[in-house]
Each structure stands twice: as structure tokens, then as C-alpha cells.
Amino acid sequence: MYLRLIVALVAAKMAMYLSRLTGRGRGSSLPGMLALRIYPELLKHYQGQPRKGVIMTTGTNGKTTTSNMLADILEKTGSRVVTNREGANLITGVATAFIKSSTLSSKLNSDYVVLEVDEAAFPVVTQWIKPDRVIVTNFFRDQLDRYGELDTTVGKVLDALKKLPRDVELILNADDPLVARLARETGWTTIYYGVRPDASISSTAAYSREAKFCPFCGGTLVYNVYLYSQLGDFKCPQCGFARPQPNIEAIDVISDATGTRATTRVSSDSYRGIWPLFIPVQGIYNIYNGLAAFATALSLGVVPEKAVLSLTSFTPATGRMELFRYGNKRVTLTLVKNPTGFNQALTGLLAQNERQDVMIAINDNDADGRDISWLWDVDFEVLARNPERFSRFICSGQRAEDMALRLKYAGVSPSLLITEKDYLRAVEMALCGEGAAVGMLATYTALWPVEKILGQKAERVSFSADRVPSVS
Structure with a gap:
């Protein structure tokens, strides 16, 4: 049993290392998945170890x-804190969080x-x-x-x-x-x-x-x-x-x-x-x-x-109203995953004073939810009621056409709708639009490729303890 524990931890840590080395994935779930397959009782070794x-x-x-x-x-x-910052919140992500901070003897x-x-x-x-x-x-x-x-x-x-x-x-x-x-x-x-x-x-x-x-x-x-x-x-x-x-x-x-x-x-x-x-x-x-x-x-x-x-001085995680700067434009990246969260994201868009270009990337992978009917419960009609606030809407991701259709039925003018499934081209279109600001909204599996592209083209904005924004 102890040997299986060590093998599980070695395999998981190797997976973390390879993920960082190749730049493929975030290494926040796969290590835990591997470890639990090798040794399903892995987590019991961490119970009671945190001092406080x-x-x-x-x-x-x-x-x-x-x-x-x-x-x-x-x-x-x-x-000293062990945490799953990346948002991997299934049992595999929880296991990964422990493994990252653990010795090979699970200490x-x-x-x-x-x-x-x-x-x-x-x-x-x-x-x-x-x-x-x-x-x-x-x-x-x-x-x-x-x-x-x-x-x-x-x-x-x-x-x-x-x-x-x-x-x-x-x-x-x-x-x-x-x-x-x-x-x-x-x-x-x-x-x-x-x-x-x-x-x-x-x-x-x-x-x-x-x-x-x-x-x-x-x-x-x-x-x-x-x-x-x-x-x-x-x-x-x-x-x-x-x-x-x-x-x-x-x-x-x-x-x-x-x-x-x-x-x-x-x-x-x-x-x-x-x-x-x-x-x-x-x-x-x-x-x-x-x-x-x-x-x-x-x-x-x-x-x-x-x-x-x-x-x-809190810095939000990827997609949690994350702030970027592209030239003089303010760019906000937001994860959307259900009607209530999407409605709050739309409220955030309407709170901006500048006219905006908006990119919405919708996928229907397992992590996003295969059923996208929830989009019809989102109050997109609020966008149609404020047409002067938006230059255009770029719909991207695997279900780009479904998103565009939903916006059309919400009353958004078809002349403002663009469908572009390719993330790179969609991000570039949003950044180079006529609006003075950009809002980007994406489901789980669309969020990470969009964030990676955005991180290469724009500068992240963070806040210091005295509330002064800085660009990194």
C-alpha cells in the first residue's frame, strides 16, 4: 500500500512537470486523476495534517x-496555505492541490x-x-x-x-x-x-x-x-x-x-x-x-x-472579471457558466461608460455542459435595449452560431452580429474594433485559449495595496 502511494505521487509530480515543460494544459487536474487511479485512497493520508x-x-x-x-x-x-487556485474543484483538482504541496511520503x-x-x-x-x-x-x-x-x-x-x-x-x-x-x-x-x-x-x-x-x-x-x-x-x-x-x-x-x-x-x-x-x-x-x-x-x-x-490588492483568477489593457482600451475577461452569472456579467458590461466591442465564446464540452439551452434563460434582451452602448458582438467558440441566433432573437440588430469560430481572429476583431473598451465572455473550455491569446496581445492590470493600478 505504501509503495502504491509513492508510485501515485511520483506519477502525479511527473505529470505536473511535463505539463509545465510542454505548456500543454494547466496541470491542475491530470496529476490528481493519475494519482487517484493508481491509489484511490490517496486523500486519506492528508486528513488531519494541516496545523490550523x-x-x-x-x-x-x-x-x-x-x-x-x-x-x-x-x-x-x-x-502556509495549500489551495487549488486554478479553480479545479472536482476531486481530481483537490488531489492535485495536495500533491503540489506534498512530499513523496505524503507529508x-x-x-x-x-x-x-x-x-x-x-x-x-x-x-x-x-x-x-x-x-x-x-x-x-x-x-x-x-x-x-x-x-x-x-x-x-x-x-x-x-x-x-x-x-x-x-x-x-x-x-x-x-x-x-x-x-x-x-x-x-x-x-x-x-x-x-x-x-x-x-x-x-x-x-x-x-x-x-x-x-x-x-x-x-x-x-x-x-x-x-x-x-x-x-x-x-x-x-x-x-x-x-x-x-x-x-x-x-x-x-x-x-x-x-x-x-x-x-x-x-x-x-x-x-x-x-x-x-x-x-x-x-x-x-x-x-x-x-x-x-x-x-x-x-x-x-x-x-x-x-x-x-x-486582490488579483482575480483567470476570467473572474480579469482586467487587461490594449493600448488605451480597457479589456475585461469574464467566465460565464449559468444564467445568473451571465446576467451579472451583462450588468458589468452596462456599467462601463465607454462604447464597447463584445466577444462571446460558447463551447459545449463536458466541462461547459453539453446542454446549452440555458442561454435562453439569460437576459440578453438588456443588450438590445441599450444599442448605443455597443459597437458589435463577435460570437465565437463551438456554438458561435447558436450564440448569434440567441442575440438575434433577443432583439440585437443582425448588422451588429459577427460569427467567427477561430479564437485568434475573434480576439483580434474585438481588440481592433471601433469601441473604446472591450468585453470578453467565455465558457470554461473557451476561457483558457482566449485568455492565452489575450495575454500575448494585451497587458494585465493588477492593483497594489494602495489601490493604484499597474500594468504587467
């Missing part, structure tokens, strides 16, 4: 950003393990690695061919949480009724985070709304304010289930081209007070990610000022 704990993030959207934000905070305060030198874990993989991963804290971001409809209906996804996560040790702590999104319900149904200790319901930042659109009914009595949930999708100030008039008061709550949220800022009220066992929060990426959903990381860091004993400072 294991934190897992699951949910539909925001896992990568939240997990990376928390890992950054912990590393910048002096901790780790780490204070924390911070992992994002796919919702469907969460029950499997937690059989091998028991988290001390679990962050749940949100639950939205995602790839139906992979996850099934949303109730199935929530049920799998709930069942897995119930099987964890009683001392586990949950960090839950108070504004999502599908997430907030988990506290009552598990009985575990919970820290809530959320955004104060404010009509000035609410969404009036009715698209992609889940959780219309109370999970406890079946009554219709009533909302005072929707923030987006089903997130907001909810209450069940029949049984009283309602949005819990968050321990960490964002107030006065403002999002613009430079990033997203808020005043954050903290009321926890360790800290009470108000701290300013700035994250150099757009979108109210990124405030949720920041709040989740901030809340978890405080629960781990990090001083609020240090956590806030770390978030100020």
Missing part, C-alpha cells in the same frame, strides 16, 4: 474568487488547507477530508446535464454537511434562502454574511429566480428587496422563516469601473465595529465573495485591518 484547519468553499457562483481571497488573506498574515507543511469544491463533488471530497469550516456562497440553476434540478444540488450539499463532525462551522450567505436554510437544517454553528437590502442597488428583473417557496412549509416567500436573482430581503409569512441578520454586513455598496466598495459592519464574538471594504473588481457579487472571505478570516482570528488590506 481546513476550509472549503462550495456553491454555484463565486467559489474560486472567495477561496482565493481567503487564501491571500491567510498567506499575507504569515500562514504537508501547512497551517491551512483552503479548497473550493464543486457542489456535486462536495459529498465525495468530504468523505476523505473533513473541513473545519464550510463557506456556502449561493445556489443557482447550473448545468442541468451535470447537476440536475437545483433541489437535487442543495440536497446533496445538505446531506454531506449533516455527516460532518458537530464542531464544524458554517459561513453562510444570509441573503440566499437556499443557503440560509442550511443552518436550521444542520444545527451547526453559523456565521452569516450579507448585503443590507437597499432599493438603490436592487434588481427589478425577474429572470433566473429560484427559491420562490419556503423550504420549511412550502409557503410563498415575500421579498421587500431583490438584490439579484433570489438574493435579497426575504420572509415566509406562514412560518416566519426569514433573512437572518448577518454578522458581517455590507452597507452603501458602490460598484464602478475601478472596483467595488462598501462600508462593512461587523458584529461577531471577536470583533465589533465598522470597516471600509474595497475590492478591485466590479460587481455586487464580488462584494459577497469578499464578505465571505472576510467573515471566515475573522473567525480564524485574523485582525480586520489586515483582512481588509489584503482584499484591497
Whole structure:
């Protein structure tokens, strides 16, 4: 058995080395896949090794950003962290994260393990690695061919949480009724985070709304304010289930081209007070990610000022509202994978002041979801209602024609639509268009080739701790 463990680790580390040497792939899943095939019980050797704990993030959207934000905070305060930064969140990616930081005898030198874990993989991963804290971001409809209906996804996560040790702590999104319900149904200790319901930042659109009914009595949930999708100030008039008061709550949220800022009220066992929060990426959903990381860091004993400072200089992972500069043009690259996330990406496009060229790359590989019918649940009609904001739309990827058809039915003028399946030509067309800015949106398997091309032609923009953008 010990020999199989060493063989598995040697094979995995060789795969990592060859991946870096050849430049083919990111080496974030294949090493773990190889190791688990050779030795399926690999992960049990890492259980209990982190000196201070294991934190897992699951949910539909925001896992990568939240997990990376928390890992950054912990590393910048002096901790050694094992994490899967690239977003490989199935059991193969989790195994790869451990292997990268492991000796050939499966020994780790780490204070924390911070992992994002796919919702469907969460029950499997937690059989091998028991988290001390679990962050749940949100639950939205995602790839139906992979996850099934949303109730199935929530049920799998709930069942897995119930099987964890009683001392586990949950960090839950108070504004999502599908997430907030988990506290009552598990009985575990919970820290809530959320955004104060404010009509000035609410969404009036009715698209992609889940959780219309109370999970406890079946009554219709009533909302005072929707923030987006089903997130907001909810209450069940029949049984009283309602949005819990968050321990960490964002107030006065403002999002613009430079990033997203808020005043954050903290009321926890360790800290009470108000701290300013700035994250150099757009979108109210990124405030949720920041709040989740901030809340978890405080629960781990990090001083609020240090956590806030770390978030100020956060650099998003590939495709998470990643910022580039092409000449004088601002270029934003965003991963899209489900209706709610796509709608938020479109909101980000409309938040730009400049006229834009937009490239949308849609694939239907296994990682993207074979069923692309979800595109018809996205509110592309908002683009047609604002034609003055866009120069043209370049549709690329394996399902470029389907994307163009969806935009046509949304009311976008056919004269603004271009179909170009080749990524290189599509990126060049977007960068050299008439718009003063460029928005690029891509599904999983389209994201990486688009990012590679964009990285060769444009300069990445990062932020320092004093919020000054720099080009690298």
C-alpha cells in the first residue's frame, strides 16, 4: 500500500512537470486523476495534517474568487496555505492541490488547507477530508446535464454537511434562502454574511429566480428587496422563516469601473465595529465573495485591518472579471457558466461608460455542459435595449452560431452580429474594433485559449495595496 502511494505521487509530480515543460494544459487536474487511479485512497493520508484547519468553499457562483481571497488573506498574515487556485474543484483538482504541496511520503507543511469544491463533488471530497469550516456562497440553476434540478444540488450539499463532525462551522450567505436554510437544517454553528437590502442597488428583473417557496412549509416567500436573482430581503409569512441578520454586513455598496466598495459592519464574538471594504473588481457579487472571505478570516482570528488590506490588492483568477489593457482600451475577461452569472456579467458590461466591442465564446464540452439551452434563460434582451452602448458582438467558440441566433432573437440588430469560430481572429476583431473598451465572455473550455491569446496581445492590470493600478 505504501509503495502504491509513492508510485501515485511520483506519477502525479511527473505529470505536473511535463505539463509545465510542454505548456500543454494547466496541470491542475491530470496529476490528481493519475494519482487517484493508481491509489484511490490517496486523500486519506492528508486528513488531519494541516496545523490550523481546513476550509472549503462550495456553491454555484463565486467559489474560486472567495477561496482565493481567503487564501491571500491567510498567506499575507504569515500562514502556509495549500489551495487549488486554478479553480479545479472536482476531486481530481483537490488531489492535485495536495500533491503540489506534498512530499513523496505524503507529508504537508501547512497551517491551512483552503479548497473550493464543486457542489456535486462536495459529498465525495468530504468523505476523505473533513473541513473545519464550510463557506456556502449561493445556489443557482447550473448545468442541468451535470447537476440536475437545483433541489437535487442543495440536497446533496445538505446531506454531506449533516455527516460532518458537530464542531464544524458554517459561513453562510444570509441573503440566499437556499443557503440560509442550511443552518436550521444542520444545527451547526453559523456565521452569516450579507448585503443590507437597499432599493438603490436592487434588481427589478425577474429572470433566473429560484427559491420562490419556503423550504420549511412550502409557503410563498415575500421579498421587500431583490438584490439579484433570489438574493435579497426575504420572509415566509406562514412560518416566519426569514433573512437572518448577518454578522458581517455590507452597507452603501458602490460598484464602478475601478472596483467595488462598501462600508462593512461587523458584529461577531471577536470583533465589533465598522470597516471600509474595497475590492478591485466590479460587481455586487464580488462584494459577497469578499464578505465571505472576510467573515471566515475573522473567525480564524485574523485582525480586520489586515483582512481588509489584503482584499484591497486582490488579483482575480483567470476570467473572474480579469482586467487587461490594449493600448488605451480597457479589456475585461469574464467566465460565464449559468444564467445568473451571465446576467451579472451583462450588468458589468452596462456599467462601463465607454462604447464597447463584445466577444462571446460558447463551447459545449463536458466541462461547459453539453446542454446549452440555458442561454435562453439569460437576459440578453438588456443588450438590445441599450444599442448605443455597443459597437458589435463577435460570437465565437463551438456554438458561435447558436450564440448569434440567441442575440438575434433577443432583439440585437443582425448588422451588429459577427460569427467567427477561430479564437485568434475573434480576439483580434474585438481588440481592433471601433469601441473604446472591450468585453470578453467565455465558457470554461473557451476561457483558457482566449485568455492565452489575450495575454500575448494585451497587458494585465493588477492593483497594489494602495489601490493604484499597474500594468504587467
